[in-house]
Amino acid sequence: MSFTDPLSFTLSGVTTPLPRVDSEGTETQYQSADGLIVVTASHQAGKSRTRRMLRVDLSKIAPDPFKPVENRKISMSNYMVFDLPAVGAGFSNAEQLALYTGLKTLYTATSDALIVKLLGGES
Numbered sequence: 001m002s003f004t005d006p007l008s009f010t011l012s013g014v015t016t017p018l019p020r021v022d023s024e025g026t027e028t029q030y031q032s033a034d035g036l037i038v039v040t041a042s043h044q045a046g047k048s049r050t051r052r053m054l055r056v057d058l059s060k061i062a063p064d065p066f067k068p069v070e071n072r073k074i075s076m077s078n079y080m081v082f083d084l085p086a087v088g089a090g091f092s093n094a095e096q097l098a099l100y101t102g103l104k105t106l107y108t109a110t111s112d113a114l115i116v117k118l119l120g121g122e123s
Contacts (some may be wrong), residue, residue, distance in 0.1 A: 009039065040054075051082070055077055
């Protein structure tokens with residue numbers, strides 16, 4: 001089963017459609033028309049662990065700090081990884097979702113205060 005195509009991504013109040021641009025094996029990418037927003041979903045199955053990742057990469061054109069008259073493409077990313085035991089000794093989808101919900105509740109509490117502190121270098 002695939003994600004909705006296109007994905008709808010909202011950044012700073014602006015919603016951008018991200019159509020599927022690549023799907024190979026266990027990895028799929030969705031990208032904005034200008035190529036500045038990319039969402040990647042991937043799955044890696046090893047002998048003892050399975051990793052499921054959802055990642056967003058954001059790029060923009062900004063002045064080069066060493067040559068302010070020149071612009072360059074810069075980027076940042078944010079991603080979430082589920083690191084699970086291999087099939088057979090694993091957690092149910094409900095248990096995985098419960099852990100994610102607990103984490104989401106922690107980091108969204110009080111207007112994302114925990115994330116604000118994290119981005120400020122606190123731990």
